[in-house]
Every structure is written in C-alpha cells, then in structure tokens.
Amino acid sequence: xxxxxxxxxxxxxxxxxxxxxxxxxxxxxxxxxxxxxxxxxxxxxxxxxxxxxxxxxxxxxxxxxxxxxxxxxxxxxxxxxxxxxxxxxxxxxxxxxxxxxxxxxxxxxxxxxxxxxxxxxxxxxxxxxxxxxxxxxxxxxxxxxxxxxxxxxxxxxxxxxxxxxxxxxxxxxxxxxxxxxxxxxxxxxxxxxxxxxxxxxxxxxxxxxxxxxxxxxxxxxxxxxxxxxxxxxxxxxxxxxxxxxxxxxxxxxxxxxxxxxxxxxxxxxxxxxxxxxxxxxxxxxxxxxxxxxxxxxxxxxxxxxxxxxxxxxxxxxxxxxxxxxxxxxxxxxxxxxxxxxxxxxxxxxxxxxxxxxxxxxxxxxxxxxxxxxxxxxxxxxxxxxxxxxxxxxxxxxxxxxxxxxxxxxxxxxxxxxxxxxxxxxxxxxxxxxxxxxxxxxxxxxxxxxxxxxxxxxxxxxxxxxxxxxxxxxxxxxxxxxxxxxxxxxxxxxxxxxxxxxxxxxxxxxxxxxxxxxxxxxxxxxxxxxxxxxxxxxxxxxxxxxxxxxxxxxxxxxxxxxxxxxxxxxxxxxxxxxxxxxxxxxxxxxxxxxxxxxxxxxxxxxxxxxxxxxxxxxxxxxxxxxxxxxxxxxxxxxxxxxxxxxxxxxxxxxxxxxxxxxxxxxxxxxxxxxxxxxxxxxxxxx
Numbered sequence: 001x002x003x004x005x006x007x008x009x010x011x012x013x014x015x016x017x018x019x020x021x022x023x024x025x026x027x028x029x030x031x032x033x034x035x036x037x038x039x040x041x042x043x044x045x046x047x048x049x050x051x052x053x054x055x056x057x058x059x060x061x062x063x064x065x066x067x068x069x070x071x072x073x074x075x076x077x078x079x080x081x082x083x084x085x086x087x088x089x090x091x092x093x094x095x096x097x098x099x100x101x102x103x104x105x106x107x108x109x110x111x112x113x114x115x116x117x118x119x120x121x122x123x124x125x126x127x128x129x130x131x132x133x134x135x136x137x138x139x140x141x142x143x144x145x146x147x148x149x150x151x152x153x154x155x156x157x158x159x160x161x162x163x164x165x166x167x168x169x170x171x172x173x174x175x176x177x178x179x180x181x182x183x184x185x186x187x188x189x190x191x192x193x194x195x196x197x198x199x200x201x202x203x204x205x206x207x208x209x210x211x212x213x214x215x216x217x218x219x220x221x222x223x224x225x226x227x228x229x230x231x232x233x234x235x236x237x238x239x240x241x242x243x244x245x246x247x248x249x250x251x252x253x254x255x256x257x258x259x260x261x262x263x264x265x266x267x268x269x270x271x272x273x274x275x276x277x278x279x280x281x282x283x284x285x286x287x288x289x290x291x292x293x294x295x296x297x298x299x300x301x302x303x304x305x306x307x308x309x310x311x312x313x314x315x316x317x318x319x320x321x322x323x324x325x326x327x328x329x330x331x332x333x334x335x336x337x338x339x340x341x342x343x344x345x346x347x348x349x350x351x352x353x354x355x356x357x358x359x360x361x362x363x364x365x366x367x368x369x370x371x372x373x374x375x376x377x378x379x380x381x382x383x384x385x386x387x388x389x390x391x392x393x394x395x396x397x398x399x400x401x402x403x404x405x406x407x408x409x410x411x412x413x414x415x416x417x418x419x420x421x422x423x424x425x426x427x428x429x430x431x432x433x434x435x436x437x438x439x440x441x442x443x444x445x446x447x448x449x450x451x452x453x454x455x456x457x458x459x460x461x462x463x464x465x466x467x468x469x470x471x472x473x474x475x476x477x478x479x480x481x482x483x484x485x486x487x488x489x490x491x492x493x494x495x496x497x498x499x500x501x502x503x504x505x506x507x508x509x510x511x512x513x514x515x516x517x518x519x520x521x522x523x524x525x526x527x528x529x530x531x532x533x534x535x536x537x538x539x540x541x542x543x544x545x546x547x548x549x550x551x552x553x554x555x556x557x558x559x560x561x562x563x564x565x566x567x568x569x570x571x572x573x574x575x576x577x578x579x580x581x582x583x584x585x586x587x588x589x590x591x592x593x594x595x596x597x598x599x600x601x602x603x604x605x606x607x608x609x610x611x612x613x614x615x616x617x618x619x620x621x622x623x624x625x626x627x628x629x630x631x632x633x634x635x636x637x638x639x640x641x642x643x644x645x646x647x648x649x650x651x652x653x654x655x656x657x658x659x660x661x662x663x664x665x666x667x668x669x670x671x672x673x674x675x676x677x678x679x680x681x682x683x684x685x
Contacts, residue, residue: 002068003567005033005066010041010475011112011126011134016056016119020134024276025113033065033113035096035530036582037083042094042118043585043673046084049094049592053086053214054196054221056120062107062187062227065533066566069105069235069300074538075561076301079187082528084593085213085455086480087350089409089433091599093140093454094589096530097210100299101201101317103229104533105189110231118138121223126188129229139225140279143194146343147203150561151186154228159185180232188226189216190345191432192395197405199350199394203342205365207317208299208309210292211307211347212434212455214407240566246561251303254541254553258647262550291331294650315339320595322348326387340388344395345419349435349456353408354381354390357400358483359426360417366400374400389682406564409433423604430602431456440606442615443467444509449525452647454590459525459536464503465543466490470616475565484618485625489668494542494554495520496573505619510639515647520576526586527579528558580651581668584660587653589680597644597658607637661685 010023038061045059052058061084061552067075077100085095107115110131117127124139132253137157140635142150168220192200193216200216201209203451219225237243246647294311298305307319315323315335325348326337341348360366368375376399380386393401403411409429412418421427428436431450443466449457460468465487470480482490490501495501501517502509508514541553555572562570587595611633619628648655652664661684665674677683 003531004236005070005566006113006374007108007233007235009112010037010116011129012045012115012118013134013136014119015117015125015136015224018136020136023116023273031582032527032578033068034078034533035062035065035082035526036585037114037531038063038080038096039094039589041114043589044083045116045118049084050594051084053084053092053283055084056222057118058084058117059073059118059219061114061116062103062214062219062223064104064108064112065531067561070110070237070565071247071248071301072561072565073303074126075461075532075534077101077105077299078533078535079107079210081202081210081213081215083213083215083218085215086217087212087214087347087407087433088455089407089413089429091432091594092214093432093593093595094586095213095454097202097213097571098530099204099208099210100535101185101204101208102182102300103185103187103204103208105235105300106182106229106231108231108235109180109233111228111233112229115227117222117224117227120221124194124223124225126154126224126226126228128186129227129231130153130158131231131233132656139223143225144191146192146204147188147345148343150188150190150226151205154186154188154226155220158228158230169682177367177476180230182230183226184230186226186228188345189219189224190343190395192345192405192434193217194225195395195397195405197346197395197397198407198410199347199405200345201347203345205317207315207342208318208468209322209324209342209347211349212458214347215286216345216347232582237565239564242564243561246557246564247303250553250557254544255303266626281473288423296531299535302535302538304469304535306537308565310335315342321352325352326384328382328387336384337387337391340391343392346391346395350393350407351391351404353427353435354387354426356408356412356421372400376400389490392440407433408435419604423608424610426607428605430606438463438467439611439613439615439630439636440602441611442617442630443507444504444514444635445518445521447606447635448604448643448647449522449601452518452644453522457525458527459521459523460517460520461529461538461540462491462542464537466504466617467615469543469545470618474614474616474627476558480585480616480627482543482550483625484608484627486550487543488618488625490550490552491542494540494552495524496555500617500620502618503620504615504617504628506633508620512646515650516645518647519580519650522583523576523579525579526582527575531582532558532562534558536638577668584651584665584668584670587660588665588670588677591659591677593682595658597648597656600644600658601637602635602640606635608634610634657684659684 007255031037063080081097086092104661124143128135187204196217201211267386294308294310296305297307297309309316315338368370393399394404397405430440434456473480488502492499498513500513543552614629616627645655662674
C-alpha cells in the first residue's frame with residue numbers, strides 16, 4: 001500500500017436523487033490515478049455501456065493523480081476528465097479530456113482523489129466542495145453567465161468579499177489550519193455547454209480548458225454549470241527530501257536557464273523558438289510579447305511556465321493552438337477572438353474549421369440564399385465582426401450555428417457533403433470527426449493512435465522531439481542541434497525499442513518497429529501522461545536539446561518520482577504494463593459500445609491527397625538517417641489494414657475484429673472485463 005500521494009477518498013455525486021457518497025480510493029489505487037482510475041470507476045458505475053453521452057446515466061469523472069498538488073515537476077496540476085463523449089463521429093466514444101491549472105491540487109487539498117458525477121438535476125445546479133463538505137447548489141444567477149463571470153460569481157459566494165481591512169477573508173498563517181488564501185478552483189461550462197453543443201468545452205480559471213469530447217455539452221445535459229472546490233489540507237509525500245532533490249535535478253538539467261540561455265532567438269520575438277529548449281512562454285505561438293507586457297504563467301507546481309499572463313488581461317493563459325483560432329486581424333483582435341471562445345465555452349479545434357466554410361462560400365455553395373443558407377457575413381471574413389458573429393452563432397445555435405453546434409462532421413453530413421469533402425480534404429477530419437492536428441499521412445504515431453483510440457491523441461512529448469525540434473531549426477535556417485541518427489538512437493535507448501521505430505520514411509511508417517513504437521506510445525501515455533498527470537508538452541523527456549550528451553530524463557526519472565511521492569517501487573517496465581492494462585480496459589469499453597476493426601479507417605483524403613507542406617522528421621533512406629520533408633505522402637489503404645492486423649496481434653487482440661481475447665484480459669487481471677465482453681458476445685477469438 002502506498003504511503004503517499006493519495007488522500008483516501010473519491011467523491012460520488014448523483015444529481016438525479018441528490019446522493020453524495022464516498023468511494024474509498026484504496027479500491028482503485030491499483031490503477032495509479034487519473035485516467036486509470038477514471039476508466040475503472042466508469043466501468044463499475046455504468047452498467048449499460050451503449051448509452052448516449054447525453055444520457056443521465058453517463059458518468060463524468062474528474063480524477064487527480066498521486067502527483068497532483070505536490071512539487072512533482074510538470075505533473076502536479078492536471079485533471080483527467082472521462083465519460084461517454086458527444087463530439088466524436090459517427091459514434092460518441094467513451095473518451096477523455098484534460099486540463100491544467102490548480103483544480104486537481106485544490107481537490108486533493110480538500111481531501112478528494114477524484115469526483116464521479118452521474119444523473120441529471122431537475123434544474124441548473126453547481127457543486128460546492130469545501131474540504132469534506134459537499135453540497136449541490138442552485139445555479140440561479142449563475143446559469144447563463146459566461147465562463148469567466150460564472151467563476152467570479154462562485155468565488156464571491158464561496159469566499160465572500162474582501163474584509164474591511166483589505167485582507168482576503170480566508171487568510172491564515174497556519175498549515176492545515178482550516179483557512180486558506182486561495183480562491184476556489186472552479187471548472188465551468190459556458191453558454192455553448194448550456195445549449196448542449198457537441199463541441200462545448202470546460203474552462204478552469206482563465207485559459208485551462210478540457211476541449212475534446214464535448215464535455216461542456218455533457219455537463220449541460222446534466223444541468224450542471226460548474227464544480228467548485230477549495231481545500232485547506234495537504235498531500236502526503238513519502239519522501240519529501242527525495243522529491244525536492246529530483247525537482248532540482250530536473251530543473252538544472254532540463255529547464256530553461258534564464259541566466260545563461262544556451263540558445264538565443266535569431267530574430268526578435270520569434271514565438272516558436274523556445275519550443276526546442278522548453279523555455280517559458282514558448283507555447284504562445286502567434287502572439288508576440290512586444291505588443292503587450294506579459295509574464296510567464298504555469299500550472300501549479302510546474303517549473304516551465306509555458307503560458308503567458310498579459311497586462312491587459314485578455315486571453316490570459318491561452319497558448320499554442322487556441323492562440324491561432326483567428327489570425328486575420330491585429331494582435332488585439334486575434335487575442336479577443338480567443339478570449340471570446342473561452343468565455344462562450346467552445347472547443348477551438350472544432351470551431352477553427354471556419355476555413356472549410358470559407359471554401360464552400362467561395363464555391364458558391366454557402367451564403368445568403370445558397371444551398372447552405374446563412375446570413376453570417378462571410379463577405380467580410382477578414383474582419384473581427386465576422387469571427388465574433390460566427391463564434392456567437394455556434395455557441396447560441398443561431399443561423400448555421402445550429403448545425404455547427406453538432407460538430408463539423410455532423411453538420412457536413414446533414415448538408416450531404418461529408419463524404420465528398422473529407423475525400424477531397426477541404427474538410428480535414430481524419431479520425432472520428434476530429435480536426436487534423438498533425439499530418440496523419442506522415443506523423444503516424446499520432447494518426448494511428450487516434451484512429452485506434454477514441455479521439456485526436458493531442459500528446460506532444462514525442463512530437464516535440466521528432467517534429468518540432470528539427471522543424472523549428474529549419475524555420476530559422478539552422479542545422480538541427482541533434483543529428484537524425486543520434487536522435488533516433490537516443491529515443492530508442494529511452495524507450496527500449498529499435499531506432500527504426502522512429503523512421504518516418506515511406507517504408508518505415510508501416511514497419512513492425514513502427515507498430516511497436518505506436519504500442520509503446522499508447523502504453524506510456526495511458527499511465528504516465530493520463531493516469532499520473534504528467535504534462536504531455538514536458539514528458540516523456542526523451543532528448544535534451546541543449547546538453548552535451550543530449551540524453552533525456554526518461555526513463556530514469558519517472559519511476560524515481562513515483563517512489564518519492566508514493567513510497568512504492570515501480571519499474572519502468574511495470575509502468576508500461578499498467579499502461580497496457582488501462583489501454584485494454586478502454587478498448588473493452590469501446591468494443592461494448594460497438595467498436596470493430598472495420599470502423600478504424602481514416603477519411604478519404606488521407607489515402608488519396610498527397611501532402612504538400614514540408615515536414616522535418618527523421619527518416620532512413622538507403623541505410624542513411626536524415627531529416628526528410630516527407631512531401632508527396634499518402635497512406636496506403638492496404639498497408640494500413642496490415643498495420644492494424646499486426647498491431648492487434650502485438651496487443652493480443654483478435655486480428656479479425658480487433659477485440660481483446662480472454663487470455664489477454666485475464667493475463668492483465670481483467671477477468672471481470674472479459675466476462676462482460678463474453679456476455680455481450682464481443683470477446684475476441
């Protein structure tokens with residue numbers, strides 16, 4: 001039994017009958033935390049796995065990890081959200097989302113390792129957690145507010161106004177004294193969630209969002225506006241001194257040195273450059289700091305601070321993809337568009353497909369009186385007035401926004417255009433209705449992992465090394481800091497796999513070594529990233545771009561951090577086996593929902609439209625490693641089917657169906673899961 005990291009109980013709330021109960025964390029500790037716990041809790045609580053995501057019996061979990069609320073670097077601030085989603089197409093798969101900030105830490109300080117929410121309230125409510133006291137509160141005066149306003153209102157209700165002496169009412173100098181200086185950590189939905197949008201997200205604080213899966217709409221269907229938590233306790237750590245030593249080692253070896261930076265940006269305010277050194281502020285892709293004073297911002301416990309907080313207070317904490325939502329105006333207008341997206345509670349990665357609508361507009365298919373009739377001002381699509389009207393239309397289900405609120409895949413299907421437009425590629429939704437993130441024809445551990453799973457994987461740990469580091473160096477016209485052959489050898493050493501697993505040549509993307517690499521990626525991520533809450537932009541640390549030997553922190557540091565926090569010895573190999581166990585449980589849930597290998601096929605353009613934009617990824621051609629631009633690629637349908645078969649065989653699944661077998665599940669101590677699959681007639685042969 002672990003001595004640290006857990007606080008002992010999981011909160012269960014049934015909104016239908018008002019039940020508030022405790023589940024002992026010990027029942028689920030075998031799963032580590034986060035995703036593993038969430039999947040296991042869901043499996044136990046949801047008897048009928050075929051229900052729709054909007055069904056009241058759907059369970060939504062918010063899970064922490066043993067690292068949450070501790071000083072574990074780049075691992076203490078993330079919250080894993082799970083349940084049957086409503087965004088994926090054509091099936092709303094059991095899925096996940098994830099957000100950073102301080103919610104998970106505050107939940108641990110309140111004495112809870114997670115929350116499971118089931119049922120539907122008769123009227124709009126919010127959940128109020130203050131240490132061990134939990135109540136379901138009336139959302140009068142909060143329902144209808146935007147995400148920022150809702151949080152401010154709840155802060156006022158829970159924390160009260162400032163005292164007469166100007167000090168925050170909860171101020172205290174004593175540890176675990178029952179008082180705190182912190183505002184409650186609130187995760188909330190916006191008007192998009194209230195309107196049951198399939199592309200509605202959850203927002204915590206200013207820029208921490210759980211975007212994919214449509215969980216904003218799921219909470220809206222439960223009449224649940226927000227969950228607020230504030231705690232005054234602490235998290236037990238088995239060996240605090242060892243944890244602090246590990247943190248300082250990692251900071252010295254793998255964090256950006258602001259006093260003596262190894263790399264200097266070759267041009268003023270070049271926003272991408274810091275990615276290769278993981279420097280503060282690197283993730284804010286398009287907004288240049290010279291236009292507004294700002295400072296780095298990070299999730300609780302993180303030593304990287306990859307976001308920014310702006311003096312004008314607009315779009316604080318937003319970085320990376322959401323900062324590219326709209327880029328046709330001034331920086332102030334671009335930031336305002338993202339700020340509006342946050343306030344309304346919309347997922348950027350679906351709403352950003354307005355480029356598809358522009359294509360239809362230019363083709364004469366969409367517009368006033370056209371086949372797809374709309375009054376939105378597409379003639380002024382370069383103006384802020386357009387993006388404001390467009391964003392509000394989706395959130396409020398107005399005009400064509402009523403269709404787009406169902407997600408772009410379902411909207412295109414309603415318009416009779418889905419097959420044609422995903423085949424031509426003007427609607428780039430390669431897997432399960434989710435937008436293209438990285439090119440599915442090239443960076444295949446991303447596309448393979450997505451189509452074999454439930455959503456766009458959105459994991460950047462490997463991607464940073466094989467894609468962004470060489471890509472950025474090419475953009476600034478410099479040679480890669482780590483030659484391709486050295487890079488793949490370093491990754492092979494860290495993962496325990498063959499160097500050819502990181503070969504992105506035309507043959508390499510179908511090779512057995514690549515299939516093993518995809519499996520490793522799924523297993524590592526299911527445990528360390530999603531169950532232990534390690535940030536995917538920091539972990540795995542496979543390569544150090546700036547050290548002399550370029551050796552990364554993985555796989556040495558993850559088990560050492562786990563032991564320091566929990567007191568339990570866990571080998572790297574055993575952690576991957578735990579990840580495999582969680583991956584198999586998820587697969588079983590998808591199979592119970594109706595998954596079959598025949599569905600695991602990308603949309604048409606992935607197989608028929610060659611790539612044109614240059615990528616820079618390691619590739620072995622004629623025995624020589626180099627970085628390839630990978631231009632002119634498509635995936636081969638027949639070879640992809642072969643990849644699936646070999647992947648299923650590697651995982652111990654039935655190659656004809658993709659279903660787990662009893663032997664595989666029982667070897668992972670999942671006999672009850674095998675029994676449920678067998679009873680449903682969906683156990684692999």
